[in-house]
Amino acid sequence: MKKFPVPALFVLPALEGPSLLIEKNSIGDGFQTLLDYIGKEGEDVGDDLVVLIAHLQYACKRIAAVVASPFNSVLGKQNKNGGGSAERDDPKPLDIVSNEIILSSLRNSGKVAVMASEEDDVPVWITDNGPFVVVTDPLDGSRNIDASIPTGTIFGIYNRLVELDHLPIKEKPQLNSLQSGTRLIAAGYVLYSSATIFCVSFGSGTHAFTLDHTTGDFVLTHPSIKVPSRGQIYSVNDARYFDWPEGLRQYIDTVRQGKGKYPKKYSARYICSLVADFHRTLMYGGVAMNPRDHLRLVYEANPLSFLVEQAGGRGSDGKSRILSLQPVKLHQRLPLFLGSMEDVEELESYGDVQQKVNPGYEV
């Protein structure tokens, strides 16, 4: 039998059972956990941000436990009392629990001035001298929870705008939260799936850490992720085909037939859970999209665009770079196209790809 050269590997000794083989990372040796990686010997993001990330990862471990709990079936049900608003969908109890878990961790960190959440009408002012502003969708894809389909937490981190400190408490949380995506200092998501993955960027590459349930640590498993410049997968809810504009129909028809710039027939993948669809796109390339005004600029589009750009890809609203858009309101929705540079650029070249018809779909 042909022998393959063994790549540089190191072996993490397991307490019991088979050893766990993990590819040696390209950032350097020794940065095995998320907290190692962002500490002084790693990317050194600064003490304040280390404290914030430590609290955030703790919150996400708690959410991971809640979504996997046998007792979550009640929490997954729709909130019959509403609780949404004109701009927000009705939250499920699990959305609310996740929101509270994140809020309490951010409070405990002492490092956060404002938290703006997809689940709250207005941002919460936490502490005057907290250096950071956190925007978050605490549990995206919660409509999937009863079927145990993956969900995720999305977050973005900005510096607090000290020049706004003199403003009244009614104004400064909102203005701090409406910063353009170009000002993000970090962003990430946590995927709750067969593995729990914490994917983050501090502005120099996108890195993913997988939860090791034996130690409770997020271990670096995907350093310096590069989204392939071209994929062969499109991800969209194509039951909406007849509500799409002509340009988007043409694009999808073209790549399905292998008649696009990349002469291969594309495959479709759509989980209908943004973090899961985005994570797969980061790994395999292609384009993940929601062409109607549904996903939110502040909580979803900006953080994920930051991550995909840091991985060499593109985040677009079908016409422009997402990160360059100035948010005008907190719960602003927009069409979203994320993925491989060449795929997103090719899609944009069809011009008319934003779905204007948005009748309100039941499922």
Ligand SMILES: O=P(O)(O)OC[C@H]1O[C@](O)(COP(=O)(O)O)[C@@H](O)[C@@H]1O
């Ligand atoms: O119904 P569509 O247009 O396929 O939208 C699905 C998208 O909506 C989401 O479920 C988020 O919407 P909600 O915030 O209303 O749950 C994403 O996870 C998913 O990608």
